[in-house]
Amino acid sequence: MHGGAGRTGDCRSGERAMRVKEKRLIVTFRTTTDAMAFEAAGREYGLGGRLIPVPRALTAGCGLAWSEPPERRRDMERLIGEEKLTYEQIAELVI
């Protein structure tokens, strides 16, 4: 889709640095619908996170999780309560 090494057949690594791991607040869900509802409410509320593939440390398998800066925990929990959002678990992880 994008040009560069792939288009010319050169598959050697580029110069992109590995992503730095950091502590995040992770919310997991039983269904994608719950994840979508969470994202819609979170965006409206102004949460700064995003949906990511669920980290294997929490759930083996596929699915979505919400990743949020840990300092927003109180805001996030308030949102969950006010909007009656359904989730599976909340955990702090370094990812």
Place this chain on the structure above:
Amino acid sequence: MLNDRKKSAKPAKPVIYLDAAATSLLKPPCVAEAVTAAFCSFGNSQRGAHEASLAASRIIFQTRERICRMFGTGTPDRVAFTANATESLNIAIQGLVRPGGIAVTTVLDHNSVLRPLYLQEDRGAELHIAGCDAKGRVTPEAIEAEMRPGTSAVVCTHASNVTGNVLQIREIGALCRRRGALFIVDASQTAGLFPIHMQEDNIDVLCFSGHKGLMGPQGTGCICIREGLEIPPLLVGGTGVQSYSRTQPAEMPVSLEAGTLNGHGIAGLNSALGYISGYGIDRIRTEAQALMRQFVAGVRQVPQVIIYGDPDDSDRAPVVSLNISEQDAGEISDILAQEYGILTRPGAHCAPLMHKALGTEGQGAVRFSFSHLNTAEEVCTAVRAVREIAGQVSGQ
């Protein structure tokens, strides 16, 4: 081409589409635009966190929200997508009418209701069928008369796809609540045309297709289930969540959505729902009914025409079935298509008990069904065509 009628010049081949009860050929242009946009941008919904997958998941979630609001479902997670109303009804009937259970339906119902019920009857359920009067009407009292102690479910259409007669679902819902029976409604002919509110109408399960009154693409259907009622799945398989579980997830809606959803179609349905909300269900129904009444007023002046059902009812689905004397309905429909470019549906309309009750089992009937996107001019042409064909018939 037909869908561009309000934007562009005349279509190359003039066609008058009067088969809205079969599917909505006439759609607002936004539906095809949404499908095309989805086709070019959607990944597989509920299958990952990249933007293409999320784009599909977000639109599908928005569609659940819109359906939830339109039909008073409670919460969006009680809305599951299917391929069509038939799949929805099979989930509901096979899941809830169990061997030993007692179910009631009506002669107005479509094979999408009847055949799953017959299947359950063969598996040991008991089935009772409420009849209609001479005009094809079924009252709540007729349904109650078929209920037995322990009746577990009433399954019925909201409107006949043959006559357009509407059932009083609020009264039937109240009856079911009083008698402790589940109320399963087939809204294929009314979703997008009539107000339906699951909670206020006491509906436990609402099934409909997305491509008729809702004007979405074919291959879209829906089952809405009230909170607290769970139905086992007909299909199990990939869901994008809980992948190491041996069994299908128990939570709605994923419990009923094994396999890839029709994301492109649902995107079109989403756009159609937005159009309907903006235009207004009442306005859509009123405009379509006005065209239907114009048609009835015209064809009932033709002596050879026999109209079925209750065309004088003030609130009916925009569907008119008729015959011209004893003529084969298929032949009349073919003449309409070939000589006049008027597209109708002849035959039995997958509603065998309705035709038996109307006495049209052998002849069938020609069904004209109207969209608010039809025009008064088209209706005039259709009336003229019926009159001319009737004149030819009597001259034979």
